[in-house]
Amino acid sequence: MEATAKPLLIPPQMAVYAEEHQVFDILQNMVQNLLMDRPDDPVQYLIHHLRKDNDGVPRIVVLGPPASGKHTMAKLLCKRLNATHLTPENILSNDVSALVEEALSYKGKDQEIPDVLWARIIQERLSEVDCAKRGWVIEGFPQTREQGLLLQMNGISPDHIVVLDAPDIVLIERNMGKRIDPTTGEIYHTTFDWPEDPEVQKNLVEPAGISEEETGKRLLEYHRNILGILRAFPKKYKKINADQPCMDVLSQALTYVLSKPRSLAPFTPRILLYGPPGSGRSLQAALLAQKYDIINVSCGQILKEAVADQKKIGQLIEPYIENEQQVPDNLVLRVLGDRLSRLDCTTRGWVLHGFPRDAEQAALLNDAGYIPNRVFFLDIPDDVAIERLSLRMTDPVSGERYHSLYRPAPRVDVHRRLQQNPADSEQKVQARLDMYHASAEELEEFYQDVIHVNADQDPHTVCEFIESCVVKPLPKRIPGEPPSP
Template sequence: MIMAMWLCKHLNSNLLTRDNLTERKSSSVATEARKHYQKFKRVPSTLLIRLIQQRLTEEDCVKRGWILDGIPETREQALVIQTLGIAPRHVIVLNAPDTVLIERNLGKRIDPQTREIYHTTFDWPPEPEVQDRLIEPEGISEQETAQKLLVYHRNIIKLLPSYPRVLKTINADQPCVDVFYQALTFVQSGHRSNAPFTPRVLLLGPMGSGKSLQAGLLAQKYGLVNVCCGQLLKETVADKSKVGELIWSFLEKKVTVPDSVILKMLTERLDQQDCVQRGWVLHGFPRDVDQAQRLDGLGYVPNRVFFLNVPLDSIMERLTLRRIDPVTGERYHLMYKPPPTMEIQARLSQHPRDAEERVKLKVDLYYRNSTELEHFYRWAIAINGDQDPYTVFEYIESGIINPLPRKVL
C-alpha cells in the first residue's frame, strides 16, 4: 500500500484499492459492496470488478492513469479483468519473507483523517498532532496476517502467468527508498509491442468457446483494442448517441438489430485512432458469410482469423452448469467451482442464457453458418478450443507471430 501511494504521488496518478472503491458515496455499486462486506466480511469479485470498470471510465483515471493495489487477488479475477479489456502496462510483485511481512504489518498505523499509512519503526510522522490521532487498523495481528499470507501464496502462483512480459518481481526486504526507485524506474519504462505488424484479429467460434477470454489476453499482451460486438452494443446505447438511440429502438421491441446498424456502430469504433494505431481483436461479429462480406467490402479486413472449435458436450458443460448466488453476486460452476456450502447451493440460480435449450439453439445456429465462414476465410487458422485457455492462447499467439502458411489450391 505504501509503495502504491508513493508511486501515485510521484506520477500524479490515481490509487485504486478495494477499500477506497467500496467507500465511494456516489456509487450505487459501492453501496451494494459495503452492504455485502458488512454482512459477509468480503466483497464478491463481480461487484469489485464492476467498481473497477466504473472507476476507470471517470475523467481523472482516463487522463492521469491509475494504479491498482492488491487487485486482482485471484486468477479468476485476473481473467475477468482481462476479458473486459482492462490491461495494465506494468505489473509489480513485491516479495519478502513471511516473518518480515508479519513484523512490518504489526507496526502499521493509519491516519483516519487523511488515510495516510505510517509505521511505528520505518515511517513515523514527525508532527505530534498526527502521531496522536493514528490508529491501528483491523486484521494486522500475527495470526490474521499469517492466515492472509497463506491465502496469498496459494493464489499468486496461479495469478502470475496472467501477466507475461509486463511483470517485474522486486525484493521488498530492503530499504523502502530502494524498492520505490526500482518500481518507479520500471513503471516509467515503455514496452514495445511484441506484435510483428499491426494486428487486425478476428476470433470466431460458438458461444462458450472462449472468444472473450482470448480477446482479453491478446489485448493484454499486444496492446490491441478489444472490440466485443455485444459489449459495444451496450456501450453505444448507454452513450445515447444517434446510433445508440436507433439500436435501443430495436432492443426495446426485442427485434434483431439490422446488420447495417451494427456495421455503422462497428466502423465508427474501428475508425478511431486507438484501433488504427494499435490494431484490434474483434469477436461477436460476423456471425454469417453475408456479414463477413459486408465487413470485408467496407475495408475492415482482418489479417488473422482464428476459428475456436469446441465440441457441443464441452460447451454444454461449460455453460449450463454455471450458477450465480443472488445474495452475494458470486459466480459458481457446479463442476469447476462448486459452492462451499449446501446453503449457498440451495439458493443458486441459472441465467436464462445458460439454459440447455437456448445454448443448443445458439451453438446449432453457429455451426450451420460456420462452413460458409470457413470457406470465406480460407486462410484462417482452426484451433482446438477444448483445452486449457493458456494453451489455446499459445496457439493463437503462434498464428500471429508466424507468417500465414501457403495453401496449395
C-alpha cells in the same frame, strides 16, 4: 482535431493496403539490394528491381551428408515450387561463360576450383532469367564455411536452408546400394528405388566412390564442415530427419520453405475470433488484449455502450436489445466501424468477437474495409459447449459466476442463491449451436486462411497456440494450389 471531443478516425484501408501489397517489405528489399550492389544510378536500379518483381521467389539451399537424399529432395522441391534446380555439376555445364571455362581449366589440371571463383560463377548463374523469375534450389553447396561467407559477400543469401540428417550407418548402407543410369544421369537404389523397366536396369552402373571406406571419408569431411556452414547462416536453416519415407521428408521440407522469414515491417494485429457458444471467445480476447495491449472489441458490449450513451444510434438500437431481437446489420456496422477506425485500434490493433456470424455479415465487414489478418475458429464438441454453459450460474449478490463442475460455490448459502441466465438453458444453448453450425462452413469458405484451434483444453494453452499463429507470418502458398484452411 481535438481527440478528446471527437475521436480521431483513420481509414482502415491504409493499413490493409500496406499489408496486402507488402509495402514495407518491398521498401526493405529495395534498400537492402541498393546498399549491397551500390549502383551508379540508384533510381534506374530501383526501377529495374521493381520491374523484375521477384522478391517472393524461392531461394533455397539443400545440404546433407552423402546418400541423405539431397538430389531427390531438391528435385521434388523444384517440381512443387516451379524453381530452377542447380548443382555444382550442372552449373559448370554452361559452355558460353568465361568463368566456367576458367573453372574447367582447373578441373582439367586436377586442381581444386578456388572458392572465390565458385562464388562468382554461382552469382553469374543466379542472375540469369530462369533463376531470377522462378527462384532457385541449390543442391550441395556451399561445402565449407568459407564458401558460404563468399556467397554472402557476393550478395547471395538463401531464405531457407534445408539440412538433411541421418545416422552414418544408415547413410553408408544407402550409398552402397546407389546405381546411376549413364544415359540420363538418373540415380536409383537397389533397395529403395529400383526401376521397373528391364532396359533401364541393364544400363545401371555402380558409381565411383561408394565403398564403405570412401563413404566414411566423405562423411567425416561433411561433419567437419557443416557446423561452420550453419554458423554462417544463423536462423536460416532447419534440420530434417532423412531416415524416414521420402514423402514425409518432403512434407516437412515444404512446410519449412513455405514459411516466411520474420519481417521488420510494422505489424498491426487484426484478429477475428469465431466459435460456438461456450468456446471461450471472450476469455481469449481478454487474454490477448491484456498481453499485447491490443483493443478488445466485443460486438455485444459496444452495442450496449451505444445504447447507454443515449446518442441517436443508440436510440435506434435500444428497442432491438430490449426485445431480445437481432440488431440490423447496417446499425451494427455503424457502431462497429466507429470503434474499429479510432486511433487506438488503428495503431495498436484489435481482436474482434461476436461479429460477423455468417458470410453475409463478413462480406459487409470486408466491404467497409475492416479485414482481419488472422481468423481463428475455436472448435469444441457440442456436448462440451452445453456442459460449459448450462451448468454455470451467477451470484446475484456479488455478481460472481460459478460452475457446478469447474468452479462450484464456496459456501452453501452462496450455492442456494445462485441463479441461471435463461439464455443458458440447455434448449436455448442447443438452438444457438444449430445456428452456429448453419453458418460456420460458409464463413470458413469466405475467410480462406482460417486457423482452427482446439478450444477443448486449458484456456492458457489455447491462448499460447493463438499467440504463436499471430506472431509468425502466414506461410506462402504453393503456386497453382488453392489456399489450405
